[in-house]
Amino acid sequence: MTEFEKILNDLKNESSKCISCGFCDSVCPTYKSSGYDMAKTARGRAQTGLNVFREITLNDLSLNVSDTFYSCLDCHVCLQVCPTGVDAGKISDIVKAIISEKYKKLQKPEVNLIIENIKKYKSPVPLKKVSYEWLGHIKYGRSDTLLYTGLMYQLMPYTENMERMRKKLGNKLFHIMISMASVIPVFSRFGRPDKRMLDRTNNTLIHIVELLNKSGISFDVLGYNEPYPGTLLYDYGYINDFKDYITGVYNILKNYKKVITVDPHTYNILRYEYKKYIPDFNIDVYYYTDFLNKSMFTNSGKTVAFHDPCHFQGNTEYNGAINIISSVAKAVKPERNSNLTYCCGGPDELLYPDLSMNISKNRYNQLIEKSQNIITACPICSYSLSRNGNVNDLADFLVKCIK
Ligand code: SF4
Ligand code: SF4
Structure with missing residues (x-):
């Protein structure tokens, strides 16, 4: 069985567990918030997953199923109420992996740009100097403990800025700009993020450091060289790229015994997903509140x-x-x-x-x-x-x- 056949088999097995009882409908945030779009429930994702399996096995994938699966929040809440243990997050991850592997035409332009940026800049968006201002306000030095931000706080002003641009340009123009950004790098910078958001995120990082310092914890930081952990490569189904990318990140992180993270996404990806793909993973991963006195x-x-x-x-x-x-x-x-x-x-x-x-x-x-x-x-x-x-x-x- 080829790797792709194994993926298809997983899709069939997970999707066919659904007995269409509807228990998940009341807990899935994307169902209510999409105006009760059945394709955006766990059961809709399971049924569409089965259709994807059938189409690919019989012929080719002609359905445009991207929105059903990319909109899944991977929150796994449906799994808590499902009597047959359907994991709609897993189904969505499998279909996203299939799209990224074989059906790139179904991919959103934003996803393509983010993936290219991560590979090129080690960040979903190239960060400006202002995003590193918090470093000038903190004490750090050589230590076997690393404070690893994963760039998550720093990225929020850019997310807000992208949203502002989308509203200003409209979806169509915004997508043209995003597509151009893959070939003209200056577009991938998305203008200057809002100062209020930059101050807010820089301040939160300074506060995290202050809390650790006051608890007597010393640590090192990676400064301008800190790489993003690769979470979106994983979330968007680029598993082979994720494996390659995290090898590079791990080579940096493994110089430390302990890594202190500052957000749940980085905490989760290092503790659980890195370990799956890096057999000799040997770092203790914490969230900063573990160290507070x-x-x-x-x-x-x-x-x-x-x-x-x-x-x-x-x-x-x-x-x-x-x-x-x-x-x-x-x-x-x-x-x-x-x-x-x-x-x-x-x-x-x-x-x-x-x-x-x-x-x-x-x-x-x-x-x-x-x-x-x-x-x-x-x-x-x-x-x-x-x-x-x-x-x-x-x-x-x-x-x-x-x-
Ligand atoms: S994991 Fe996806 S399908 Fe399940 S509750 Fe969350 S958004 Fe809905
Ligand atoms: S709760 Fe589980 S079995 Fe019931 S409809 Fe939802 S996914 Fe299907």
């Missing part, structure tokens, strides 16, 4: 609504962030929480901005019902939810609680 805080006396990032559920089941916030505030969770959390919509922001906005609105409304003080521990969640109103990053909140 709770005795340095005073209780804020506030009630806060905490948004669980999807990547602190599923694989990771990481409770460090909610534990630390509970030590400085009364943390209230919205109805959808823990392993049934509701995605912030951020993963759909680049490809499906309207759907992403609807998801984030729905989630924001669930949170604001509980408290005006909304807190999250992920740059993507923080950016996505704050399009609806004020949302605090965990580090920004914690710094204010230092005695």
Whole structure:
């Protein structure tokens, strides 16, 4: 059996588990937020997955199925309620891998550009000097511990800028510009990001460093040479490119015993996906709250609504962030929480901005019902939810609680 036949077989096996009971419909964020589009539920993805398998086996893939699978948030919430254990995130990952391997014509121009940029610049978007300003405000030095940002905070101002340009140009012109960016590199820079967003993300990174310093943790940083971890290569199904790319990143990271991450996506990809593809992976991976000394805080006396990032559920089941916030505030969770959390919509922001906005609105409304003080521990969640109103990053909140 060839590698491609194995992938097709996995697609058939996972998709055919669906018994069409519909339990997943009520929990899938893309279903409600797309105006109840059946193709955007776990069951729709399973049924379309089976159609993709049949088409490819019998003839060729003629259906345009990109939107069904690229819009899946990979939040795995459907898996929690599915009686037969259908993993719609896995089905979406398989179809994306098939598209990236054999049906590139079904690919979105944004995806092509991001993949090329990661390979060329070691970042989905080439970063400007202003994104590194936080480095000038911190103390670091030689250590066997690395503070690895994965560039996630730094990328948020560029995401916002792309969205602004899309609104200004309209979808058609925006896609022409994106397609040109693959051949004319200057277009891939997307103008200058907004100063307010740059300040906000630089400040959060400075606050994370301040929290670690005050907890007595010393560490090194990679500065201007820090590479992106390759998460979008994985998320968009470019598995062979991902394997090659992470070998280079790992060669840098393996100079350290411990790696401290600052966002759930990087934490998840290093801890779980890198290990799958790098057999001798030998680094201890942490999230920064693992190192914080709770005795340095005073209780804020506030009630806060905490948004669980999807990547602190599923694989990771990481409770460090909610534990630390509970030590400085009364943390209230919205109805959808823990392993049934509701995605912030951020993963759909680049490809499906309207759907992403609807998801984030729905989630924001669930949170604001509980408290005006909304807190999250992920740059993507923080950016996505704050399009609806004020949302605090965990580090920004914690710094204010230092005695
Ligand atoms: S992984 Fe999330 S977005 Fe995808 S089908 Fe399941 S619940 Fe819906
Ligand atoms: S809950 Fe599972 S079996 Fe039921 S419709 Fe959804 S994916 Fe299919």
